[in-house]
Amino acid sequence: MKLISSSFFNALRTREALGYIVFAQSTVDYHTAHALFVIQSALADVDCVYLLSRIVAFLSAVEAQLDTLCTAEEVSKVKRGLIEALEKMPDSVDGDAQRLEGEYLSVSKFESRQLTIAALSTITEEDVKSHFRQFFFNSRSDSRALALCINSARTAATDLLAVSGNRRIALPGVRSKQEDGGEALSDASEDTTILTLPTFSDGCSCVEITSYASAFEYQRGLSVVKCSTY
Secondary structure: OHHHHHHHHHHHHHHOOOOOEEEEEEEEEOOEEEEEEEEEOOOOOOOHHHHHHHHHHHHHHHHHOHHHHOOHHHHHHHHHHHHHHHHOOOOOHHHHHHHHHHHHHOOOHHHHHHHHHHHHHHOOHHHHHHHHHHHOOOOOOOOOOOOOOOOOHHHHOOOOOOOOEEEEEEOOOOOOOOOOOHHHHHHOOOOOOOOOOOOOOOOOOEEEEEEOOOHHHHHOOOOOOOOOOO
């Protein structure tokens, strides 16, 4: 995620000015790794479907320019930064306690940092590209994305995703009016690769979705895994 997080912010926060909260990051919950793409917008002509379409557009752009984003030099730089962060001693007692709690809850217990550093040391740019193709890009076939949409009163009234069931949603074309990015312009990294996102102006681009009315409906029928950590 470190390879594309700056480009995500630059494309959708700085250039398209969709909202002040725009970020991409990775997280691990219950021993499962996740990639998060988050956008919050209060623009009058933007809704959940539009925000989803711009995330899809971003992933399409990353796929098209993967060789530019994922070079041996860039991968090496990210690896060095991650390893240095893992090797760094905690700055406070609270930080040390959080790290110890994470180690205790980890499958590998108190060897997770050492194992992660060892794994990072062997990763190549081809490994990273293969990972993106398998789990991130729109052309993938063995993984799915979970979109969590939180509406305002305005967008809830016309939310195309509110009705439960399977269907195809057309991706709206990019907004013709781009708001002034304002102070966000200074936040963009100067060495961030400028991505050209598709506009979807042809009206033919779409996504297949399954909508759920609630989290309980989504969870119905899923296997329950009991945790014996505590």
